[in-house]
Amino acid sequence: MFKRVMEKLQRSSIESDLKPFKRTLTQIDSFSETLKSLCDDELKAQLQSLCASISPPMNIPTQVKIFAFVSEISNRLLGMRPFDSQMLAGLALHDGYIVDMKTGEGKTLAAAAPVIVNALAGRKVHVLTFNDYLAKRDSHFLQPLYHFFGLSVDMIQAGMSGKQRKKAHACDIVYATAREVGFDYLRDQLVHYKQQKVLSGLDVAIVDEADSILIDEARIPLVISGDIHQNNDQLTHIATVIKQLDKTNDYAVDEFSTSVHLTESGSRKIEQQFGCENLFDIDNLPLLTSVNLALHVEVLLVKDIDYIVKDNSIKLVDEFTGRIAEKHRWPDGMQSALESKEGLPVKKEGQTLGSITLQHLMCLFKKVSGMTGTAVLAAQDFEQLYRLKTCVIPPRKPCIRIDKPDRVFSTKAEKIIAICNEISLIQRTGQPVLVGTPNVRESENLYALLVEKGIECCLLNAKNDEQEAQIIAQAGALGAVTICTNLAGRGTDILLGAKDTASNIQVKKAGGLHIIGTSRFESRRIDDQLRGRAARQGEPGSSQYFVSLEDKLFNHLGQGGLLSGKSDTGELLSNARISKKIAHGQRVLEGADLDRRKALYKYSDLVEQQRQMIHQLRNDILLGEGAEQFKSKVTPRWQSLSTVVSDEKLNEALNIVVMHAIDKLWVQHLSEIDYIKEGINLVGTAGTSFMLSGNEPYHVFVQQVQQVFEQLLAELKTVVVDLFNNLAIDENGINPNSELFAMTKSTSSYVVADNPFDAVDRQFIASIWKKLKLA
Structure with missing residues (x-):
């Protein structure tokens, strides 16, 4: 009985009743028949007449006609008439479902109709692909179809200039990876003039390979950093010393090979090498941190499994695709420690200026749908993380693959x-x-x-x-x-x-x-x-x-x-028992991964709420609103400058000062949050159960993060006044070479890869493995 109830609950996130879509498909087919006899000019004239009559929101009969036009025009321009399965998938995408559509069934063409319907209704559409290659391929393939409907389309690629990105985002339809859109969003939060923004809004997102983007990479932060050099002189020496440690006596590895620590013998050797009496003394914390990182990357990270060395640099490998994970970096100094291990030049560790997870980025879109060949197995994740239901589209032809035991x-x-x-x-x-x-x-x-x-x-x-x-x-x-x-x-x-x-x-x-x-x-x-x-x-x-x-x-x-x-x-x-054990283990791990994502989302969500508040204030200033509350605080300086500086230039200077103050304090806030995370004993005797039940550590985290955020807001006016009163301002306003612009003048973007040595993840995974072993 319990099993049947659980199966019913699990099925509730999956829609397999396609009757409503099939009824609509019948209407589409009926109208499509009337278009087949039209010549190209007649077809275009009738389409233009229909488009001219559209006024948002688009009604159902108009949507049906647009789908029919897509079918007919696709056949004429691309030589491909969408199959019924592709049209059904398109209808489900338009209704906001995650579509389970098996590989090879033509997801690229299936997305065309919902993209066109949304774009003709005046909505900005981002088609989010898994990589740059697919963004380029799919946008080029469907470009003739979109142009026939009078719609503009472009793509975003890594390495594009701001001007190229702005041009692409201005189009009706944009093909890009979620990462590139996220980086553009973060960069827009740092500009000082509104004309420097490249994004023109986040409205509709249709996600290809939805399980990879919305689930596997959901909690991975995208980061914009300022290139601030840190002293890495000791790293090479530390890496050399660690290589000389005896693996039998100087350090110990846990049974799951997820953690390593120095023994008493190893600690003594480190103290002798670096001339310190007690490695664990508070004054030696920077050295201890570097030693631990070097020890972890030397013992636990394996070349050609966890990373490769290519083009004289460390390249992380995406475990899901087998490709190099471009722009991925390990956090917390681990990347630098790994570069030292491999004898490579140690790159700069940037100061974080802004960050957002892909999950929070997707929540900024007003409408999200997606497609993948393995949505059913992730249906619970889609519903619990995004409140999106999964719709199953049967393949056009039955799958006859033989899956051997x-x-x-x-x-x-x-x-x-x-x-x-x-x-x-x-x-x-x-x-x-x-x-x-x-x-x-x-x-x-x-x-x-x-x-x-x-x-x-x-x-x-x-x-x-x-x-x-x-x-x-x-x-x-x-x-x-x-x-x-x-x-x-x-x-x-x-x-x-x-x-x-x-x-x-x-x-x-x-x-x-x-x-x-x-x-x-x-x-x-x-x-x-x-x-x-x-x-x-x-x-x-x-x-x-x-x-x-x-x-x-x-x-x-x-x-x-x-x-x-x-x-x-x-x-x-x-092997029947073994197959059963594998299936059971995979189900447990998938459930554990969902629990972990939900738990970690709780921590990142509070920071995301604060980020939205602070950047809404910044955006108001950017648009010329909201600076009045600061103007009264700088009245004496304002009056003394007003004789030689126009009000326009003074307002511009104040806006820039306020935005710089916000950016400066937000960077400090992010650093404070990192300290709070490190300082709280996140892993207690109950493993990570606190994360699921909301026990003390989470409440401490919330309390302290809210406290430092309130301090940020309290300090803002003081920082603005100090900056404005001491800043060089002449008749031309602020000098373009002023230090106010220095922080964001040179930035880099990267994805923070999962830290394999994160305390929470390590204990969480170890507790799951132990449960599986006992099963």
Whole structure:
């Protein structure tokens, strides 16, 4: 009974009744039939007449007609008439759903109709893609369609100038990554003149790969920082000393390899090297911090798994896509410690000027919808985090992929041998094989073994992802073997036969693309995304996962009672219990991740509320409103300057002074919050249960953060008066080279990667693993 109730509650976040959309689709099809007989000029004239009659909000009959026009015009301009499944997906997107639409079903074209309907209704539409490549590809592909409707479209790419960004954001439709939109939003909070702003509003967002953007990256902060150099002279010396420590006696690692600490012997060696009596004395806190960071990155971060070294710098790897995670940096000095470990130039650590999480950024849009191939497994997250329901769109053709049972082995070595043998057997049949690995190191090791066995194959990972298009183009060729890190969010179809018609037929006869996963991921969604590369649009295909009891997942799940009954190759003869344990572990971890996101959201939400308050005040000043409350405080100086400086220039100077004071105090506020986070004992004897139940540490955090925010507001007028009274102001106003502009003159943007050594996360994850082991 309880199980049925829970299943019903879980289903409540998923909409599978498509009858209302199908009724609308019937109306669309009916009107679309009347358009087919029109010549291009007649079609355009009728469309212009319809568009001229639109007055927001757009009524339902007009929406139906626009969808029909999109269908007909897409067929004429692009040679592609949207299938019913794509039109149903478009209707669901327009109604604000997260659409579950399997990979290969044409999500790009499905989004066109809702984008056009919203844009014609006078709403600014941002289509948020997973990466710059998809933003460029999709905007260019649909540009002729949008232009036919009289709509402007552009894209945002990393590295664009402010002028280019402003031009793009001025269009009716903008394609960009959520990160680039977030960085533009943060930069707009720092400008001193309204004409410097690039964003023209956040209204409607349609999100591609919605689970990756709205869930996997939801709590990751986007940061704008000022380039302020910090002294890193000691870091290289510290890294050298740490490398010389004895791993047996000088430090200890916890059972989950998530934490390391110096032993008494290690502490003595550090004290001798740096000439301090007590490393743990308060006066030695900076040294202790640097030593701990160096120890963590030396012992716990593994090259080619957690990061790679490319172009003489540290590159983080996105665990979901296998690509280099551009602009991602580890926080709290960890990036600098890692650069020292690898003997690389230590880059500047910037002072944070502004920050926002992707989850809070998405909440700034008035309307959000999205699409992905694995929405059902994340439906609960979408509803609880964003109040968005998930709508399931059946595939145009039934999926005939054969998902074979997992093959489970005792050790990784036995598993890899079996994978190599399996690839060798399959390649002889001509069936192409795509092998998905969890990290760069494993992909390279497997590639080397296959080459040694004389098996011709291609390798795609973060070290050569610039060759992605070329490698993927051949991955479906007859007999091809492609080794890659995870392929989620790459937006590229693998064509059977690699565009060769004769080979296409042969590959289909051989069984289509075969997927091999070299280990299970902690999320079922990532498993399904890899599988989804095969058997698209009704084509044949197959998949199978190879698992070992030494994989990361099993290191934490435990192996109790699983080793009974195995073959000479180390393969377990009965894996039903193991499959059940994997499924259970993945469900527990997914639930734990949701709890963690919700709990951490509580902490970031308070700061976000304060940020919105302070930046609303700043924006009012930027627009020439709200400065009057400060004017009376600087009356004597104002009067003395008014004889030589115009009121216009004085008002401009006061506005700039107020905005600078706000920025200065906000930067200090962010630093204070970091100190509060460090100072509160977030992890108590109950693990992270306080985060879920709202116990004392959270209340202390709220109390202290509110206190420092009130101090900020109280100090603002004093800081404004001091700045204005001591600032050089002449008939031209403030000198453009004034220190007031220095803080924001040179800025950089980056994404704060999850800190693998964060105390809260570490204890949270460890407590979950322990529960799984006991299950």
